[in-house]
Amino acid sequence: xxxxxxxxxxxxxxxxxxxxxxxxxxxxxxxxxxxxxxxxxxxxxxxxxxxxxxxxxxxxxxxxxxxxxxxxxxxxxxxxxxxxxxxxxxxxxxxxxxxxxxxxxxxxxxxxxxxxxxxxxxxxxxxxxxxxxxxxxxxxxxxxxxxxxxxxxxxxxxxxxxxxxxxxxxxxx
Numbered sequence: 001x002x003x004x005x006x007x008x009x010x011x012x013x014x015x016x017x018x019x020x021x022x023x024x025x026x027x028x029x030x031x032x033x034x035x036x037x038x039x040x041x042x043x044x045x046x047x048x049x050x051x052x053x054x055x056x057x058x059x060x061x062x063x064x065x066x067x068x069x070x071x072x073x074x075x076x077x078x079x080x081x082x083x084x085x086x087x088x089x090x091x092x093x094x095x096x097x098x099x100x101x102x103x104x105x106x107x108x109x110x111x112x113x114x115x116x117x118x119x120x121x122x123x124x125x126x127x128x129x130x131x132x133x134x135x136x137x138x139x140x141x142x143x144x145x146x147x148x149x150x151x152x153x154x155x156x157x158x159x160x161x162x163x164x165x166x167x168x169x170x171x172x173x
Contacts, residue, residue, distance in 0.1 A: 010049040010057065010166060011156040012101075013042040014094065020073070020148030024087065024121050031085070031124040031135055038162040042154070043089060043121050045098050047112045049105065051157065054166065060104060061153050061169040064097060069173040071097070071150035075121075078139050084125030085136045091119055094150060 016024065024041035049057060074090045098117050102109060124135055152170040156163040 008051045009158045010046075010051055010054065011044060011158050011163060012046040012049060012061075013044050013154045013156065014071070014150040015152035015154045015168065015170075016041075016043075016073075017070070017149045017151055020075075020146075024123065027123040028121075032122075033126055036126050039156075041121055041123065043094075043119055043150075045094075045101070045117075045153070046105075046109070048110050048158075049113075050108050053108065057105075057155065058167055060101070061155065061167065064101060065153060065169045065171050067173060068097070068171045070171055073148045073150055075146050075148065077145070078136055078143060079120065080132065080136050081122065081125060082132065083127055083129055084122055084132050085139065086120040086122045089119040089121065091150070094119060 028041040071093045075087050076090050077088045079088050155167040157166045
């Protein structure tokens, strides 16, 4: 693995419990265009944190995860992305954690990360709108809401496609 370029942006995602991850990642593997599927199923908290701030981000993530148990998630439905499909997620505790981190990092956040937080897991993207609409209809027909949990924060180096792990920060009550 090449050494990270300190200027590469960082991405922060939520790590799921094994069962939830297996389900969502299986759907992503089945429906995401393979030539574009560089990363596993994920729920993004921040899309672009500054790579040069890694040394300050890591201790902040350790503090944020300490004393915090697994975060309950409820997968409540599906939504169209136009050229893809995502599962919608309700997670008040996760939203509160994200607000805390956004306040801490407010000076670093770009427009995408300053927008409202709408937690979701993309299982298909970059396909023809008709293909996305067909998958959405098929999945909605049998959808039943389900629960899972977030067990860690995952930090990644963005590499213009593939992501490289930069740290795993388990919730530790």
